[in-house]
Amino acid sequence: MARLNSFYFPAEDWPSLVGDTVLFKGNEARHMLTVLRTETGQTVRLFDGEGCEGLFLVKEIDNKRALLEALQINELQRPETGVTLAIGWGKSKRRNYLFEKAVELRASGIAFWDARRSQGKIPDQPKDTWREKCLQAAKQCGNPYIPELITLGDISELVAFAQSFDHCYIAWESEKATTPLAPVHMRSGKCLVVIGPEGGMEDKEAGLLLDTGFEPVTLGDSILRWETAAAYCLSLSWFARQESK
Template sequence: MSEHRFYLPPQHWPQAPQDEALLEGQEALHLAQSLRLGPGQRVTLLDGKGRSGEFEIVESRKKKVRLRALDERHEPAPASRAVIALAFSKAARRGFFLEKAVELGAWGIWLWQGDHSQGRLPADIRDSWQAQLVAGAKQCGNPWLPEIRTLAGGIDEVIRQAEADGVDRRILPWELQDGSRMLTPELTGQPGTSLYVIGPEGGFSPRELEALRGAGFLAVSLGQRILRCETAATLCLGIHWWASQLPNNRRS
């Protein structure tokens, strides 16, 4: 596969071998103007749903690039899936987290309205969030983009979604706990779906903690320091990713 990767939404993917694809917008501009790639050169396309393929450029214009499919491959969905429910905040660091989430194989990102969240969660998913996920996928070559959900109903909606999705493990990383076990590879990286709920910069409210405990979330510690919410979320994904790569988990 080529080292140059671009995102092509699944609905625009060629329907049959040797069909042509059309790259438009920012992806076309990046290919044609930034990288100055032209006819005959090969690139890799990702669709965010596990599919990637090698394509040859047929025609390269400023905002439209025609490509011919040469081959494609499908990567199965991971056996061990991590979903991060991250309380919404206005923090500029969210973009960094979204890119790292793709690199670390997040299956889903749920942005939820916490009682102590700074700012209000938008009703719709912003285009910039999707663009940051795509940037992460192009950098690392992950053909799976995590699904983003916005849960304006707060922690109660997070719990309802966990029930509806039938998540296998419910984990509550929570700072300043006494007697809680550390988040270790034995708790994470297992086959199935693990949901990690991360509170806002202001912390969980007593109401939220009571609801999570009542819904069977396991409280764990991430260490002796208070971490920013994006740092805690990235750490959980890193531990999960590392544990999922261990031989015993990969064979499950």
């Protein structure tokens, strides 16, 4: 059976019961009807990015809108375990790659923090384009969730943010970091992994994290770009998730 086409549908408009109908409109509906040429009688998958997903029958089509009937609705709980990456901000065209892999490998969250060596001004709030990139990736891979997107200030805000996590690690390019980050570190609880910006974090920043209980880990001998380091950490988390099934 061919994979069904998936479309984003906002949580506030989500139907309550099987058999309910919803009016599907906007950019997602236009894409469904004009690009993919979906017809009445076909079944599509909708999701809200927050754990709700369902199968819907296309009942009626009117211009660039469609009336959909809920055939199946699933409300999924976010896993209690998962990894959030806190990445030092920098000017980069590679953030879209990060968002894509974060969704595919089911990260719990992505936080950007303002390191001493960060380049450019970190936004006060996550950008809408970041969320859109995550939603596009979720449509492709079938993940019912998108990661929580967060922007933080300096190292002190990062320390405060870390208080809600069960395990906190700092990926550090230092001789003091001798323990390789491994799937076993991410098998239980909420995990936070801090990655520095291009050029790495300063020793003072790393020292503050260590003083507040972060465990230093290494990602290996190679000097990794930040997005490579992020993908590596996400892959380890994904491996841990698969092992625990």
